[in-house]
Amino acid sequence: MTSLSYFKLFQIFFKLGCTSFGGPAAHLVFFYQRFVQQLKYLDEQQYAHLLALAQILPGPTSSQMGIAIGYQLKGYRGALLAWLGFTLPSVLLMSLAAIIGLKLTDYLSTHFFHVIQLIVFSVVVWAFWQMLRSFCKDQWQYILMLLSGLFIYVVPLSINQVLVIFFGAIAGLIYLHYFPQKSTFKPVARISRTSQKSFAYIWLILFALPFLLVPALQQFFPNIWLDSFAGFYRTASLVFGGGHIILPFLQQDFVASGLVSQQHFDLGYAIAQLMPGPLFSFASYIGALLPLSSSTSFNAAFATVVIFLPSFLLIFGALPYWSCLMQLPRLFHALAGINAAVVGLLLCLVVQMGQKYVLSGLDVVFIIAVIFCLKSKIPVWLTLISSFFSFYGLLWLLNHYSIFTFSP
Secondary structure, three states, X not given: OOOOOHHHHHHHHHHHHHHOOOOXXXXXXXXXXXXXXXXXXXXXXXXXXXXXXXXXXXXXXXXXXXXXXXXXXXXXXXXXXXXXXXXXXXXXHHHHHHHHHHHHHHHOOHXXXXXXHHHHHHHHHHHHHHHHXXXXXXXXXXXXXXXXXXXXXXXXXXXXXXXXXXXXXXXXHHHHHXXXXXXXXXXXXXXXXXXXXXXXXXXXXXXXHHHHHHHHHHHHOOOHHHHHHHHHHHHHHHOOOOHHHHHHHHHHHHHOOOOOOHHHXXXXXXXXXXXXXXXXXXXXXXXXXXXXXOOHHHHHHHHHHHXXXXXXXXXXXXXXXXXXXXXXXXXXXXXXXXXXXXXXXXXXXXXXXXHHHOOOHHHHHHHHHHHHHHHOOOOHHHHHHHHHHHHHHHHHHHHHOOOOOOOO
């Protein structure tokens, strides 16, 4: 598109990255308003085509939509600039939050971190409820969700989350095989391809290579760089259904391993809810805390690049084939099973966090109040900030006057 310069494309996405609060659903609305309704760089059919791909691929939906729009409009460099513009504001803010958080940790009380934990728990419970309503429509999906959550809770395997996603896809295909008459799949109309297929498969090969090479390298050259790369790359490659599901993956790779403390992890996740742009920028925060090198900025940049790398490879590799793939009901039924299994992952996380964070009836009342506010039309950032200061102040008063004693 000759009327759109690279700088203008970057500028548009940078403004969106600074102002797009509200999570992926809101981001997609902003993209639609800007590129279809206002600027008219895309028509309705093109936008729907790209959106369908971004939603069915693992990874951050809104970021992948931005990458796809940039690729559609200005090729590979356009995709890179679109991602950079949309992601840069939240990455800088999250990296700064990690640096400040490290310096202030010793001055923060147990009340502070307890309230943060309850806010994170409330957000995860609300995300679980939203995903449950969106992804579990039939009885078999509810059963799969419960079995997946139970498996993760009971079986302590390092690859249990991968296994749950794999068997979720198998369950979706089995359901389609035995109950084809209940299928609600409707093929999407074909549209013209956006690029040639000649070399697209190379991107898909590059996407798969780390799953083969990195484990082999870890056997011969074990180090924190490879472990961190594997953690971020695997998370981005296996996350379906929204940014909140990165929590159990990153927690397993970086908190359970002792690389990041639970308190810092919870604090960063709470801060990430207040940021514009993609929730996946939480990886920048985690990277800034990792002892990879003496440069915090480099560590944050490394984590950011790795967690978004699968999105580029998948968009570049899948988009040329997408018109054909949209005609396959098996693909969509496998995704239906995966989504139900992913909700099970979040259910397990809710149970585990509830057992650890909820210490009193007062905590339960606070969680219900936060969820009620999240359900309302109050801006998320206002809900989280006001609820934090309200409950933190209440705990301080109760402890100060010995009305209620909080013990972590």
